[in-house]
Amino acid sequence: MKEHRSLRLIIPEIVAVILFLLFLFPFFIVVINSAKTPFEITQSPLTFPSDWGKIPANMYTIWTSVNVQYSSSFLSSVIITVSSLVLLNILSSQAAWVLVRTKTRLSTGIFITFVAAMVIPFQIVMFPLLSWFREIYTLTGVRLLRSYLGIVLAYIGFGMSQSIFLFHGFIKSIPLELEEAATIDGCRPAQIFYRIIFPILRPIHATVLVLNGIWIWNDYLLPLLVLGKGNKVMTIPLAVSNFAGAYVKQWDLILTAILMAMIPIVIFFLVAQRSIIKGMVAGSIK
Amino acid sequence: MRKAQHRPIFWLFLAPVLLAFALVIVIPFILGAYYSFTNWSATARAGDTLRLIGLANYAGILKDPSFTFSFIITVVYTVFNMVVINVVSFGLAMLVTRKLKGRNVYRAGFFIPNLIGGIILGYIWQFVFNNAIPSAGLALGLQSWANPANLLLAQSDTALLAMVLVGTWQYAGYVMVIYVAAIETIPQELIEAAHIDGASAWRQLRAVTLPMIRQAFTVTIFLTLVNSFKQFDVNVSLTAGGPSVIFAGRPIYGTQLLAMNIYNQGLKSDDMAGGQARAVVFFLVLVIVSIIQVSINKRREVEL
Numbered sequence: 001m002k003e004h005r006s007l008r009l010i011i012p013e014i015v016a017v018i019l020f021l022l023f024l025f026p027f028f029i030v031v032i033n034s035a036k037t038p039f040e041i042t043q044s045p046l047t048f049p050s051d052w053g054k055i056p057a058n059m060y061t062i063w064t065s066v067n068v069q070y071s072s073s074f075l076s077s078v079i080i081t082v083s084s085l086v087l088l089n090i091l092s093s094q095a096a097w098v099l100v101r102t103k104t105r106l107s108t109g110i111f112i113t114f115v116a117a118m119v120i121p122f123q124i125v126m127f128p129l130l131s132w133f134r135e136i137y138t139l140t141g142v143r144l145l146r147s148y149l150g151i152v153l154a155y156i157g158f159g160m161s162q163s164i165f166l167f168h169g170f171i172k173s174i175p176l177e178l179e180e181a182a183t184i185d186g187c188r189p190a191q192i193f194y195r196i197i198f199p200i201l202r203p204i205h206a207t208v209l210v211l212n213g214i215w216i217w218n219d220y221l222l223p224l225l226v227l228g229k230g231n232k233v234m235t236i237p238l239a240v241s242n243f244a245g246a247y248v249k250q251w252d253l254i255l256t257a258i259l260m261a262m263i264p265i266v267i268f269f270l271v272a273q274r275s276i277i278k279g280m281v282a283g284s285i286k
Numbered sequence: 287m288r289k290a291q292h293r294p295i296f297w298l299f300l301a302p303v304l305l306a307f308a309l310v311i312v313i314p315f316i317l318g319a320y321y322s323f324t325n326w327s328a329t330a331r332a333g334d335t336l337r338l339i340g341l342a343n344y345a346g347i348l349k350d351p352s353f354t355f356s357f358i359i360t361v362v363y364t365v366f367n368m369v370v371i372n373v374v375s376f377g378l379a380m381l382v383t384r385k386l387k388g389r390n391v392y393r394a395g396f397f398i399p400n401l402i403g404g405i406i407l408g409y410i411w412q413f414v415f416n417n418a419i420p421s422a423g424l425a426l427g428l429q430s431w432a433n434p435a436n437l438l439l440a441q442s443d444t445a446l447l448a449m450v451l452v453g454t455w456q457y458a459g460y461v462m463v464i465y466v467a468a469i470e471t472i473p474q475e476l477i478e479a480a481h482i483d484g485a486s487a488w489r490q491l492r493a494v495t496l497p498m499i500r501q502a503f504t505v506t507i508f509l510t511l512v513n514s515f516k517q518f519d520v521n522v523s524l525t526a527g528g529p530s531v532i533f534a535g536r537p538i539y540g541t542q543l544l545a546m547n548i549y550n551q552g553l554k555s556d557d558m559a560g561g562q563a564r565a566v567v568f569f570l571v572l573v574i575v576s577i578i579q580v581s582i583n584k585r586r587e588v589e590l
Contacts, residue, residue, distance in 0.1 A: 007458055012307045013386050019378070020388075020395045023455065025411050027398075029418055045417045046425065089305075094299040102296050110300070117311055121516055122302065124550050124565040125314035127558050128321060132314050157310025160303050168570060189295040218403030220519045221549075237405045249552050251413055258406050276401070280460060281467045284505055 034058055034256040041252045058256040067246045072232075073239040075262070079148060079234060080223075082215045084155035089205050092160050096167035098191050101179075103182070111168065114161045119171055122158065126225055127145055129154070133226070144226075148233065151226045155216055163208045166283065170204045171197065203282075210279030217265070234263050322566050328561035334376075343563035351534035353564060356547040360515060363446055363543060367453045367514040372506055377460045379465030392467070397459035404456065408523025411452045415439050439524070442531045443497025449541065452520050457513065461506045468502035469495065501586070508579045512572065518545035545567050 033041050035049035035058070063070050099111045132143040144150030173195065182192045220237045227233050229242065243257050269276060313449035325339050348355050378396055382389045399407060410439065415438045423431020430436055436449040480490045521527065527550070542550070548568060552561025 009384065013383055013388070014382055015388055015394045016381050016388065019381070020392050023395050023399070026414055026455075029414055030410055033413070042417070045413070045421050087302075091302045097304045098296045098299040102292060104292065106292070107296070110304075114303075114307070115458075117307070119573055120315065121565075121569055121570075121572055122546055123516075124318055124562075124569040125311060125560055126549075127552050127565070128314040128317035129310065131558075132309075132317060136309075137429065153306055154310050156303070156306040160306060164303065190298075193299075193403075214401060218401075218405075220405040221521070221545075222405060233460060237403045237519075240409070241405050244523070245498060251417065254409060255413065258409060261406055262402055266398070268393075269398065269401055277393075277397060277463050280400075281463050284460075284464055285510060 004047075016058065028275045030255050030259050030262070033251065034259045037253050038252050054252075055256070058252060059260060061253060062243070062257045062260055062266060065243060065253075065257075067243045068194055068239045070239070070260060073234045073236050076148075076233050077217060077235045079261075080155070081213060083148070084152050084159065084216050085209055085213055085227070087152065087156055088159050088163050089208055090162035091156065092208065093198065093201055093205070095160075096164045096194055097171055097197055099164070100168055100171040101176075101258050111164070118161045118165070122221060130225060146226075146228055146231050146233065151223060151233075152227055155212075155224060159212045159215070162283075163212065166203060166204050166208055170201060174200060185268070206275050206284045207279040210276050211283040214280075316393065318562050319566065321559055322563040323443060324420075325557055326562065328556050328558065338341045339559075344561050344567075346560055347563055347567065351536050352538040352542070353547060353551075355531075355538055356542050356544050359446060359541065362542040363453075363517070364511060364514040366447075366450045367457075367517075368507060368510040368551050370454050371457050371461055371514075372503075373386060374454055375461035375506070376465055378458060378462040379469055380495075383466055383469045388553055392552070393459075396462055397462045399456050399458075400460040404517075404519025405523045407452060407456055408520040411448070411455075412439070412524050415448055434531070440529060442529055445525050445529065445541045449517070449520060449524060452524060453514060453517065455508060456520065461510060464502055464506055464509075465499065468499035472498045504582060504586070508575070515572065515575070516545055518549070521546050 029045070032048055033045055035052050035055040035256050037054065040050065056175050058263050063066050099107050130145065133150055137143055137145065142149070144153065178196060182196055187195065218237060219235075220241065223235045227235070227238065229238075234242065240254075241260050244254050247253055322343055323338055323340060324336055326336060382393050382396070386392065394417075420432040420437065423429070434440060438444045476494050476498070479491070480494050485493065521541070521543050525541040527539035527546055529540050530537045531540035532538075539550075544564070545568070548561050548564045550561075551564055552558045555561075
């Protein structure tokens with residue numbers, strides 16, 4: 001019986017392996033071609049490189065390229081992603097908490113407005129957002145275009161609705177008695193939230209981090225508009241497209257830039273695979 | 287806080303998100319709606335040159351073959367993409383929920399493209415389609431694969447197909463894990479009962495698996511519909527809107543999806559008002575899709 005069973009699983013196993021290799025094939029192409037010269041790459045894009053030592057050389061070219069500015073782009077991507085995520089988690093969870101615990105028409109109305117706003121695509125606000133940010137600068141002197149402040153503000157604005165929605169759903173299921181006991185003990189509302197509720201929200205924090213983290217790290221259109229091209233502050237996706245635009249068809253270097261852009265994500269995925277998949281699933285179903 | 291009044295903490299905790307919401311969503315949204323009825327452009331930004339021109343921008347959309355064409359191919363792309371992604375993802379989910387030795391490795395492998403930005407994925411596939419595939423053709427003795435005119439990205443219809451291929455590769459792993467999560471909640475007894483009753487694999491799929499994961503289908507169908515409809519990044523890096531085609535007697539971009547059409551109209555043609563009016567139409571389509579989704583979910587709740 002057992003042997004029969006394992007035999008029946010051989011074909012699916014082979015199919016899975018083939019599909020797995022097919023899925024990873026494009027990445028394989030990237031790796032082998034990052035170690036080639038321009039001549040080699042046009043002659044034989046499918047063979048192994050003659051000299052793997054070309055990879056560090058190509059990487060060095062990308063590292064020092066003015067179009068990529070790898071180290072500074074990487075740092076900008078980290079600054080933008082991390083500060084947006086930290087603020088999104090804190091601000092959305094505390095907002096969701098007061099929205100759940102305040103049972104008034106206004107409170108419900110605000111929540112429904114946030115939920116409805118999830119339908120709004122970036123396209124309908126992108127042009128006015130630019131002119132409006134420019135307007136804010138002339139009125140107040142606060143620079144929102146081409147600045148960290150502006151792009152983080154934009155990510156909070158576009159990410160908050162879904163985040164509040166996710167926190168809201170979870171907080172509803174937390175029994176009120178927990179907070180009442182703390183009130184009797186003399187805790188103030190803000191303390192109740194940060195000491196008691198905030199730690200309980202851990203699974204939702206993970207979901208919000210993963211969903212928004214993948215989106216913000218990889219986003220292209222919003223940084224393209226808010227940060228602009230040829231700015232000091234550049235994210236990794238902007239840097240790669242900037243390089244690909246400047247070095248048209250220099251595939252050895254474009255693919256090396258792509259490889260270098262993917263390495264941090266792949267490492268991160270291998271480390272946090274379980275929470276990433278769990279977070280993505282939880283976020284999609286709600 | 288159960289009394290119907292707002293304590294200071296209510297406003298204190300809400301203030302930051304309300305501020306961000308107003309600055310980033312509400313004000314630009316209202317401004318955008320207004321601008322779509324004006325002659326707004328980079329030169330007529332504000333002040334005395336900006337004036338209302340009624341429905342002229344919307345009338346302009348109707349007369350613009352490039353928008354009509356974009357709209358048609360976006361719908362075609364969206365439907366194809368949705369169907370192909372869901373079929374592939376469901377197949378993958380059925381595969382990796384069996385007791386295979388490497389199932390966790392396969393899951394991770396199928397999922398990985400989803401973590402990498404569309405802009406990067408598009409460049410990778412541009413190289414695959416334009417360089418790797420012709421080279422493979424030569425190695426196999428198929429000269430026609432290497433003919434520049436036969437490349438997938440050389441014709442607008444096959445280039446759209448190539449975008450579906452890349453879109454599927456990008457999203458299949460993500461949609462797969464949603465199906466996997468749903469399949470794993472099916473009680474084992476149900477499957478065993480079907481087994482004891484002698485149900486064939488096909489019958490088991492139709493009578494047990496599919497009905498049990500119906501909710502997952504609603505989620506994945508709308509998720510893939512909306513994401514495909516908004517596709518921009520892969521479009522930019524894979525085809526950049528090309529190659530051109532003749533439509534309604536004019537040469538236009540052959541693979542320019544709506545999101546790119548809006549972007550180009552506003553920034554490349556310096557017609558922000560026209561781009562904005564296009565964005566309003568784009569938004570209304572998404573609103574209709576969402577209303578359908580909400581009503582389907584409501585109906586389901588009643589059934590339960």
